Every structure is written in structure tokens, then in C-alpha cells.
Amino acid sequence: MHSKLKLYVLVALIMALGIGLIAYKHFALGFPLLPDDKKSVWTIEAKIDFVARGDPVIVSFALPAETPSTVIMEEEFASSDYGFTELSSPSGRRAQWSKRAASGHQTAYYRVSVYETDPTIPASPPAADLPIEPGKPEFDEVMKTAATTFLDQVRSKSANTEIFTRELITALNSETPNQNQGLLLNEKSSEDSKTHLIINLLALEGIGARIVRGLYLEDGRRRQSLTNFVEVYIGNQWLLFNQNTGKIGKPEDFLIWQRGDESLLDVIGGKNSQISFSIIRNVHPTRTLVLRDSMNKQAGIIDFSIYSLPIEQQNAFKIILLLPIGALIVVIMRLLIGIRTSGTFMPILIALALIQTTLLTGIVIFLTVVGTGLLIRSYLSQLNLLFVARISAVIIVVIAIMASISILSNKLGLDQAMTVTFFPMIILSWTIERMSVLWEEDGPREVFIQGGGSLLTAIIAYLFMTNRTVEYLTFNFPELMLVNLALILILGQYTGYRLSELYRFHSLERRNVSGKP
Amino acid sequence: MFLASPKKLRSFGIIGMNQRNFGLILRYNPRHLFPLVDDKLKTKLLAQKAGISVPQLLGTVHYQHDVKQLKELLRPYDQFVIKPVKGSGGKGILVITRHDHHLYFKPSGDALQLADIERHVSNILSGLHSLGGKPDSVMIESLIQLDPVFSDYSYQGIPDIRIIVFRGYPIMAMLRLTTHASDGKANLHQGAVGVGIDIGTGRALHAVQFGRTVLHHPDTRKTFSDLVIPHWDKLLQLAAACYDMTGLGYLGADLVLDRDQGPMIIELNARPGLAIQVANYAGLAPRVAIIEALKTIDANPESRAEFSKKQFSTGTTPHPLRTLRTRSSDGTI
Numbered sequence: 001m002h003s004k005l006k007l008y009v010l011v012a013l014i015m016a017l018g019i020g021l022i023a024y025k026h027f028a029l030g031f032p033l034l035p036d037d038k039k040s041v042w043t044i045e046a047k048i049d050f051v052a053r054g055d056p057v058i059v060s061f062a063l064p065a066e067t068p069s070t071v072i073m074e075e076e077f078a079s080s081d082y083g084f085t086e087l088s089s090p091s092g093r094r095a096q097w098s099k100r101a102a103s104g105h106q107t108a109y110y111r112v113s114v115y116e117t118d119p120t121i122p123a124s125p126p127a128a129d130l131p132i133e134p135g136k137p138e139f140d141e142v143m144k145t146a147a148t149t150f151l152d153q154v155r156s157k158s159a160n161t162e163i164f165t166r167e168l169i170t171a172l173n174s175e176t177p178n179q180n181q182g183l184l185l186n187e188k189s190s191e192d193s194k195t196h197l198i199i200n201l202l203a204l205e206g207i208g209a210r211i212v213r214g215l216y217l218e219d220g221r222r223r224q225s226l227t228n229f230v231e232v233y234i235g236n237q238w239l240l241f242n243q244n245t246g247k248i249g250k251p252e253d254f255l256i257w258q259r260g261d262e263s264l265l266d267v268i269g270g271k272n273s274q275i276s277f278s279i280i281r282n283v284h285p286t287r288t289l290v291l292r293d294s295m296n297k298q299a300g301i302i303d304f305s306i307y308s309l310p311i312e313q314q315n316a317f318k319i320i321l322l323l324p325i326g327a328l329i330v331v332i333m334r335l336l337i338g339i340r341t342s343g344t345f346m347p348i349l350i351a352l353a354l355i356q357t358t359l360l361t362g363i364v365i366f367l368t369v370v371g372t373g374l375l376i377r378s379y380l381s382q383l384n385l386l387f388v389a390r391i392s393a394v395i396i397v398v399i400a401i402m403a404s405i406s407i408l409s410n411k412l413g414l415d416q417a418m419t420v421t422f423f424p425m426i427i428l429s430w431t432i433e434r435m436s437v438l439w440e441e442d443g444p445r446e447v448f449i450q451g452g453g454s455l456l457t458a459i460i461a462y463l464f465m466t467n468r469t470v471e472y473l474t475f476n477f478p479e480l481m482l483v484n485l486a487l488i489l490i491l492g493q494y495t496g497y498r499l500s501e502l503y504r505f506h507s508l509e510r511r512n513v514s515g516k517p
Numbered sequence: 518m519f520l521a522s523p524k525k526l527r528s529f530g531i532i533g534m535n536q537r538n539f540g541l542i543l544r545y546n547p548r549h550l551f552p553l554v555d556d557k558l559k560t561k562l563l564a565q566k567a568g569i570s571v572p573q574l575l576g577t578v579h580y581q582h583d584v585k586q587l588k589e590l591l592r593p594y595d596q597f598v599i600k601p602v603k604g605s606g607g608k609g610i611l612v613i614t615r616h617d618h619h620l621y622f623k624p625s626g627d628a629l630q631l632a633d634i635e636r637h638v639s640n641i642l643s644g645l646h647s648l649g650g651k652p653d654s655v656m657i658e659s660l661i662q663l664d665p666v667f668s669d670y671s672y673q674g675i676p677d678i679r680i681i682v683f684r685g686y687p688i689m690a691m692l693r694l695t696t697h698a699s700d701g702k703a704n705l706h707q708g709a710v711g712v713g714i715d716i717g718t719g720r721a722l723h724a725v726q727f728g729r730t731v732l733h734h735p736d737t738r739k740t741f742s743d744l745v746i747p748h749w750d751k752l753l754q755l756a757a758a759c760y761d762m763t764g765l766g767y768l769g770a771d772l773v774l775d776r777d778q779g780p781m782i783i784e785l786n787a788r789p790g791l792a793i794q795v796a797n798y799a800g801l802a803p804r805v806a807i808i809e810a811l812k813t814i815d816a817n818p819e820s821r822a823e824f825s826k827k828q829f830s831t832g833t834t835p836h837p838l839r840t841l842r843t844r845s846s847d848g849t850i
Binding site: 335338386387388437441442443446493494495496497498499501502503504505506507508 | 536644795
């Protein structure tokens, strides 16, 4: 009992460790659990145009920040003959191009590839990301009265800051503005002035807010410009408001480029500066993206993993890591189903060969080699050979059969059959030898039972091992081996009936129940 | 219904392979004792030391170059059995009933050349029939003489009696009868008939061939209902004594009745199969439970055999033989 308890504790530990590691990789590092999981990678190109006046030129451009939900894959900066530096300021990163003297039309490019992740743990706002105490905005007398009246109207309709902000934005955008709104908005109000108006109005109420500039991501768009949003500090977090509709939250496919009031683009020594964005979408498998990101960040679990091996070894492990799945199948087939196989793990090796040859070709080749081998072996048994010599002879025979299959199929133009070389020769020879002895001693029936059992197990193992999801999971989550190990340990404790025994003993079921045991 | 419900089987106390391996072999048969029974030469010497009767050892062949002396070795004996020392499941056993120094005859009447016998011995030596294909030795034994009581129940071979001995107590017994289908071998999955034997009396209870109930021997047509094994007490005592000899808690003892020398042990098995349950129409589990509940194991094999006779007798009315038209899978491991 004690040892049983120990085993269960061990199994639970191994299981928990395996599942824990998988969960960590999935939830924290973002490894997808399915191979077909894909993500959109947006490549955004910002083009900065200006006319230089012949003086020293400094171009300063705000760059998007990497957040927990936005991952920057690549960045590129290009401009002819300009010196380039990347600066980081408290309000975000900035690119700076500079040149001693330039004149005429100038262009600078910035290209960035980003994708969005969905972190399950919402990132807590960094301590520095607190709103500054809103200063009293300057309004002239008329405006101030209008603003106060307007705010009173809005306040009367709202219960908390969130609703207040939403109401304020909706009222400003209303189709039929009343006098106050019209006065506040002006006739020719730009996006920027509207944003600042909202921020100022909120400041009058003592609510901290800031401008957020971002880009709607849409495939194939060119000459786009940034859209303004208002971010309001409510209840210890920043909430994003659409300044035209009052909707709360970040829209989908929207990249936040810059937060805060600092300018997006400063050009010193130039005029007519313009900035336009073009956007292209590419689809990449999530795994590739996450792997690349984790490698860059040197996440320990990834840094010390199969991914750090050379590609050739990685490919070898792709197959090796499938073996435990095959072993699990064999355990289930033998302990739970009760199928008899010739050689315990011979089916796995056959399944591995099937992976290389494809199923149907593989089975035909297997049956041909073993069948021909059995025929020749029956002749060898008349030759009065010692055992080791005989099995060696069988190996040579098997190789000869394989060579002839290859050559024949090549001549016939059947390329597939040339994959015969993937079958393990020694295993095939042993299979032939064992089956031949089995035939002599127990008759053909037993040979078909065991041969069929081996082939069936091999096919089932093959089907599992070639399943894309299984293949993907075993390679990308080698921790799965621990779960597999735990399962096998538990199966090792199974003392119930095998499926085949329900058949074997089924005549006993009719037994007279009153009969003594 | 092709499949039995596991619940019913459990209620009958049928033991499955997983439970046998886990609950009986793993628990009661320490690994280091296996060589005592896997090596039949060791078993034989052990039995002789313990005063248990075994077939006489006529000779052994250990090396390939000794095969040349086989003819001389066999010369003095008219009848003999050639066996692999580490064979399993009756594999590699060659029975010669008469020879004229040139031709050797099997029970079926087939003639073999000396060269055939030499090849057979070479095969055994190179491990063809041994567990795991390890190099093996050959032993030559005296042939068992068929007891007349079985002459109507066997075809070209010697029936043997398998008794399961659990912690020294015989708990279940089965008579294995050779048939034409089994080629004169007492091997159930080759078509020998398994007859469940009442531990209390030595009477036949129920018989199966290929998992199907049979009422009479398929070749001799002799009905089993009046079959009673003679020397039953002696057979039980011999089987029980094998426990003291080997220390194996779950043991299959194979015994034979020799016309002249009476009961003897021919082989012991540390992994006895489960077909005996089908032949007895009963499960092993309740009997195992009775023995497991015993606080002490009686040191005397005779009193253990006596205990088993009382405990496991099916009573005066043997279990009625019933005809079942269904077929179950073959009987060995």
C-alpha cells in the first residue's frame, strides 16, 4: 500500500510538472496548442517627407512602444546620407535623423513589423504611468462660460467618471450641436483641436486625460494618417475613448503609436513636413513568431531547449520525440486491448518506417519482404544451419530482397517503392526468423495472429505519429513526455481484464451462478 | 455476445493477465528464483535432492562439438526425450519411441535420420527454443510410459497434469490430453484438450478444446465423465512439495503418471497461464483469496495437500458438463 501511494505521488508530481510546463509555455510565452494557429503580422511603413532649406536638419519622429500585447518583430530605418540614432525619452522612443546640410525634397522611412498577442494576465500599469495633475486650462471668458454650462449639462446626465466622459464625447459629436457646443468646437475644428478640447474640458473637471495617436491596421492601405483617441485615467487605470463616438476600449486591429502630448514629428531645418503610413498584412504561424520572440528575450525554458540545437538535430528530435507516443500505443494495445505482437517494440520501428514510406506503400513492402523472407527462410531451415549463421543469412536475404524491390520498382517507374531502405533490416530479419519458428511450432494461425497484431499496432501508432497535431505538440511541447510517462506509470498498475480476455473467458460467463467457485 | 462483461468475470473470480502478472507473479515470485525453474536441469537436480521423483536423466549436451557423440550417447537407450534445458511452453521437445541406430521414429511413426536429430540438438544449443534466444543446453531424459488409465484419453503422447500451487497449496488442477490436432503434444493452444480436475477427488469436471467445451476426447471419442486420476493424493503432495523446493509463491507444476514409476514432476513453471480457469470453469481469485487469508503456511506439504483437498473440493456432484456452442480464443499465455 505504501509503495502504491509513493507511486501515485510520483505520478501526480510528474503529471503536474508536465502540465505546468505546458501551461507556462502556452499562457506565459504564448505557444499555441494547435499547429494551425496563425497570426497577422502587420508591416507598417511611415514615410516622412519635407523640404530642407539648406541648413542643418534634425528630424525627430515618435516610434511605437512595445507593450505586453504588441510585439515588435523588426524595425528598419532608412534615409539617404542621414545620421541616425534611436533615443528613449520618458514619453517613449524617438528616432532621430540628422544631417549637416540638406536642401530640396527629403524623404526618410521607418518600417516596423508588429503582431498582437493576447496576454491573459493584464499588464499592470507601470508606476511611472500615472497622470500628471491636470493644470487649469486657459479659456477666455466666453469660452469658459460655455464650457461650464456644457459641463453642467453633461454632469447632470452621468453617474460616474466613465459615463461622464462618454457623455461628454457624445454630446460634442452630436448631430445637432446647441449653441455652447458650437462655440466650443468652432466651425473648422480639426481632429487635434477636438482632442485637446476634450482633454481641456476634462481638466476643468479635474480628470486626468491624455492624447493617444494610433493607426487602424487594414491590409493594403496607403497614405494613412494617425487617428486620435483620448485616454482617461479612471479608477487607477487608463481607459481609451474614441473621440468621435465615445466608445470605450481599444478597437481591434488598432496599433497605438504614441501616447502623450509630445509631437509625432519634429523637423528642424525643414518645412512642409508630411507623414504618411502604408500598411501590409502577412500571415505567419504563431509558433514561429513566439519562438523568435522568446529566443530574443532569452526565456530560460526556450534557451535551454531543443530549439537551441542545430536544425539537423532538431529534425532528428522531431522523430525521436514521437517514439514515446508509439510506446504509449504499444502499452495500451498490449495491456488494455491484449493484442499479441511479435517483438514488444517492433511495431514502433515499423511505424517509423511507415512514416518515411507512406502507409500503403509501406504495408505492401513490409508484407512483400516478410513473405518472401519466410519462403526463403523455410528453405534455409532444411540446410542444417546453426542459429547465428541462419539469422545472419536471413539478414543478407532481407537486404537482397530490399535491393531487388528498389531496382525493380525503379525500372517500373514506381518511385515510392524505393523508400524500402527505410525499413530496419535487422528488425525485419528477426521478425522473419521469429515468425518462421512460430510457424513450425505453433502453426500458421499463430503467425497470422501475431503478425496481424504487430501490423495493426504499427498502423495505429503510425496514424497517431503522423497526425499533424500530435507531431506539433510532441516537438513543441517536449514536456508532454512527462505526461506520457505518468500515463504509462499508471497503466503499469492496471490489473483489470484486457479486452481480449473478455472474449477469451466469455464462455465462463454462462456459468451456472449457483455453482461453487 | 462475443465479449463477457468484466463485472461478471470479476464476480466469478477470473484472473486476467494483468492481474496475474501484477498481483501474483510480481508479488509472490522473486526474480532471483526464476532460474531454478527456467533451467530444467537445475530443477531436476533440486527435485532429486528433495526426494521428488523425476524422469531419469540419460545425458546432456552442452557444446556444439559434443553433437558428434550423440549417436554413442543414444545407443544404450531404446526410447528417449530430447529437451532444451531452458525451453518454454513445450517448445523444442523431441520424443523418440524406437530406433534402429539409423532411423529414429517419433510417436507419430515419422522417421528421422541421425542428421535430423543432430540438427535439432544444434538448434537447441544455439538458443532457438530458449527464452530470449540465449545459448542453451540439451538434456536427454527417459521416456515416460503411458499409464493405462489414460490410454483411452490420449493420442500419441503422454498427458500431463498441471497443478497451480499458490504459497504451497495446490489450488487448481488441469489434465492436458494430447490429440491429433495437437500433434501429440500436451499444449492447449495447439489443440490439446484441457480437463479441469476436482482438487478433492481427482475427478474430471469439465473439458475444453480450443476454448470450446467438449464432452469426449476428439480422437478416441471416450467420454470424460468417468475419468478419475489415480494416485491423486500423491500428485497433490508432489506439487505442494515443489513450493518448499523452489520458494516460488505462484507456481505451475507439470506432473505425469508413469506406468511403472507412478507420479513424477516433469517441469515447473514460474509464469503459469490462465487457461486452467477455462478448463475448470472457475476463477482462481477466490481460491487465491482463501490462501492469502491464511496466517501461517503449513510447513508440511502433505498437510497442505490435505487442506486443499478439503477446501477446494467441488463436492460429491461434479459440476455438470454443459455444451456451449460459442468459441473462445486459444488458451495459453
